[in-house]
Amino acid sequence: MSRLIGYAAILAIGIAAPYLFPNYQSQMAELWLFIVFALTWDLVGGQMGYNSFGNVVFIGVGMYTCAIVQVGLFYSVTDYNAAKGGGQTVFTFDVVQYLEGLAVGLPLAAVAAGIVAAILGSAVLGMRGHYFAICTLGLGVAAGQIANGWDWIGAGSGMVVPHAPSGLGETSRFYYYLAFVLAVLTFIVVSWLYSTRFGLAINAIRDDEDKAEAMGLPTTRIKVTAWVISALFLGVAGGLLGNLKRFIDPIEVAFAGASFGVWMVLMVILGGKGTLWGPVIGAIVFQLLKEFFWTYLLGWQRVALGLMIVLIVVFFPQGILGFLRERFPERFGHKVDPALARGAAGEAAK
Amino acid sequence: MNTLLEVSGVSKAFGGVQANSDISLKVPEGKIIGLIGPNGSGKTTLFSSIVGYHPIDSGSIKFEDKEISKLRVRQIARRGMLRTFQQTRIYGGMTCVQNMLISTSMRSHNLTSLFVSQKSGEHGRAEELLEFVGLYQKRYLLAGDLSFGQQKLLEFAMALMNEPKLLMLDEPTAGINPTLINGLIDRLKHANQAFGITLFVIEHNMRVIMNLAEHIYCLAHGQMLAEGAPEEIQNDQRVIDAYLGAH
Secondary structure, X not given: OHHXXXXXHHHHHHHHHHHHOHHHHHHHHHHXXXXXXXXXXXXXXXXXXXXXXXXXXXXXXXXHHHHHHHHHOOOOHHHHHXXXXXXXXXXXXXXXXXXXXXXXXXXXXXXXXXXXXXXXXXHHOOOOHHHHHHHHHHHHHHHHHHHHOOHHHOHHHOEEOOOOXXXXXXXXXXXHHHHHHHHHHHHHHHHHXXXXXXXXXXXXXXXXXXXXXXXXXXXXXXXXXXXXXXXXXXXXXXXXXHHHHOEEOHHHHHXXXXXXXXXXXXXXXXXXXXXXXXXXXXXXXXXXXXXXXXHHOOOOHHXXXXXHXXXXXXXXXXHXXXXXXXXOXXXXXXXXXXXXXXXXXHHHHO | OOEEEEEEEEEEEEOOEEEEEEEEEEEEOOOEEEEEOOOOOOHHHHHHHHOOOOOOOEXXXXXXXXXXXXXXXXHHHHOOEEEOOOOOOOOOOOEHHHHHHOOXXXXXXXXXXXXXXXXOOOHHHHHHHHHHOXXXXXXXXXXXXXXXXXXXXXXXXXXXXXXXXXXXXXXXXXXXXXXXXXXXXXXXXXXXXXXXXXXXXXXXXXXXXXXXXXXXXXXXXXXXXXXEOXXXXXXXXXXXXXXXXXX
């Protein structure tokens, strides 16, 4: 019951936030996307133990797919990208076109990212530990370079995402709610996954993959499935992020390994790897600190962020929730049951 | 009586080290069979070969009259042959109950069957088996926080949860408190008789293996040295020499 009230309170805060803090709508929209990043990263990195630095690939694929669909439904993508910065043709989108673009673009972003994850996953998820981490790091860099050289999607000079028509109302509020819905949906799906046998299977792979295989689990297929699930949500999140940023730079925004790619790992480590709420808490704390640094320590913001990373890793290697779980295991249900046996004798002992 | 596992002429070399050469043995259904031998005689290599950890160089391995020497670990496990590890392997970051729940047999299941609630079905059997090995009180503790001996018991319970036809145990009593060993022998015998699981056991503790096994194979230097009933093995001069280092 108290848990239901807690969830209701969080939902209420999420819905009311744009009215309470109208000046911070885009930061808050970004926060919901960060929660999606962290939750999906933890699915593979925390719960399954495969530390991926390549999840930005799915964000970038989703971002480009969504933008291309938004444009491509009504205009030629080649002309659109060639005309950037004062071309002869004017590209405008009315409200219906804009919404149609999003309605088609966001699901396709998910599908595209999912397909990329299935292909890449089958190739690289055979690697373990450091090898997987380094390999995924390379994937992120490679994807950025490919986008950087591909003229059809704007190459190095990037791609402008269609501007929202004025009839839509306040754009940042619109995207805030889309990001909010996506984050809630991601949380529901991820927490459901952890309550199924699939959740146990990815935990088993994290703890001892050889044992899991020896017990008959189809480990490779489970790993690829987990990565595809996280890519589906990252694809949509990427589509939204592109629209939020309004401009897609291939390396600084789409395949931003040095910012989003590392940040999502940090958020999870900060909150607690392998826990349901850790990524959420981590993303909130991280976004607050980041905005604080960018506002009050401008010029030194990246130094402050770097220092924070060091402090997190040194003092909170288990993260906030991991630290609490280690301190108070009984609060997390890890306790000795005084009953000696199941059934009648055990009931009597209680 | 059916032969469940038949190994014939299996050889395996790692570089210049001939770990197994021309090994043949049979494990009949419903029996407890022992495998002994001095350190480095190739017992664990043979186990790994049988369950498909590495390809064998020559020979054939048949399980229920079907050749399995080309199959992968997972495929063999799904046919009902399971091994436990000398260095105990459990899922340390999960509770004992969760360890049990994910250890159920995948024989008649595929990937989609994983998307059901953890609580469905097998929870009762998981608790029963934990009670059987004496870990019921600790069922909500993280498996990694258990002592080594308790982890061994948990691994044994996980293997039972899988309902294998043949369970291959690599030194089940190593590192277990001597007073608990008798209890473990009883449980192994119970698993064999009540659950109908055929056991194939590597063991260094002679008192255990002589009490447990009906038929014993002895390896030395990668070769089959002797086989027979426990009394025959105990009195076999070649086995005594192998253990005491005679030439």
